[in-house]
Amino acid sequence: MAESPSISEFEAHRPRLTALATRVLGSHSDAEDAVQEAWLRWERHSSESIDNLGGWLTRVVGRICLDMLRRRTARGESSLDAWVDEAIVNEDELTPEQSATLSDLLGPAMLIVLDSLCPEERFAFVLHDMFSVPFAEIAAVIGSSEAAAKMAASRARRKVKDAPSPSGELAQRRAVVDAFLTAARNSDFDALLHILDPSLTWHRTTARGHMVQMGANEVLTAIRRGDPDRIEIRKVNVNGEPGLLVLTPSGRRLGFMACTVADGRMVGIVSITSRKQLERLRLPRQ
Incomplete structure (x- = not known):
């Protein structure tokens, strides 16, 4: 049996996992909760062999985020609610700490568009188009065929392309x-x-x-x-x-x-x- 990964190895993956979860969920605090849950699941499996820790953690965080999106949809909640709670409104430039916190957050217009997607479309689009996760892995998480995962991302892409995005200084x-x-x-x-x-x-x-x-x-x-x-x-x-x-x-x-x-x-x-x-x-x- 291979040696189980160390805490430092998990922490090396934390920034990417948090960025991924933030883009999927539209909330930094929810993303941190998802990554923490992945940590707890990793602890339960740390005695077992994990050949590719990064891939394993991506799938685990993905499943957690997808479940959170489905619960949100069932309750009629929106990503804009979380955005309002976390928005930093001020009259000055952001501090470096604030900029770091917000670097992975999407704008409110994009979140509204993403909220118009079903959880599987949103998940497939974010993971593939923003994080280059292969469709085969996405399909395994959402419980579909690879072709269906591609179609979900394609439907999302058509809706997202018209979302206004800033340009210029x-x-x-x-x-x-x-x-x-x-x-x-x-x-x-x-x-x-x-x-x-x-x-x-x-x-x-x-x-x-x-x-x-x-x-x-x-x-x-x-x-x-x-x-x-x-x-x-x-x-x-x-x-x-x-x-x-x-x-x-x-x-x-x-x-x-x-x-x-x-x-x-x-x-x-x-x-x-x-x-x-x-x-x-x-x-x-x-």
């Missing part, structure tokens, strides 16, 4: 969001039409649930209906990306926007007006 993306805020305050709709991409995707999470609207006109309509004299808007960073926080003059939270900028235009907005979720956001002190 952060300072440039911040400048676009700042210009959007200025134009909205001044009701400068000509400027807004230059800032907003015609195919912009607007995800709205309200007390009534989640909805998605396409096109700049939906945003323009909402701005026309607003009353800038009755609200205060603060520029913030959301996990290092530009965002906006909407408050009453007394400081009560009304809304929150995470903005996606690509090629100098705003291509995506995720807005939250649900009181329940807004209250869970950890905001900088005023």
Whole structure:
């Protein structure tokens, strides 16, 4: 019987396992729980021969993550709930420690798209396209044929390809969001039409649930209906990306926007007006 692996060998795999679980689950804390559970299972098997520890741990963490996704789906939970709890909202640049924590987290727009997939599609897509795990191993975890695993990833890929993703330097993306805020305050709709991409995707999470609207006109309509004299808007960073926080003059939270900028235009907005979720956001002190 081969010598059982040491704790240091497990720890050598921990960063990759945590990154994988974070991408699958959309939550760093849930990912840490999954890896810890894998550690406990490894302890129970450490007296047995494991020829390929990395592959064995990937399969174990994969099964744990897939079970967690299935439970979430059965309970009607979303990855955005976990994202809200873990989002770092501040007015300054991220510290190195914060950047390290957030490096594997996906943006809210991507998480919403991933939540539209069934657990098996999401799992197959993340493991294959982001971590190059062979389809044969993915199939073994999800309990399907290799061909079915490929099809699941392909279906996910078609849905994910249209999710807005940022491009350009952060300072440039911040400048676009700042210009959007200025134009909205001044009701400068000509400027807004230059800032907003015609195919912009607007995800709205309200007390009534989640909805998605396409096109700049939906945003323009909402701005026309607003009353800038009755609200205060603060520029913030959301996990290092530009965002906006909407408050009453007394400081009560009304809304929150995470903005996606690509090629100098705003291509995506995720807005939250649900009181329940807004209250869970950890905001900088005023």
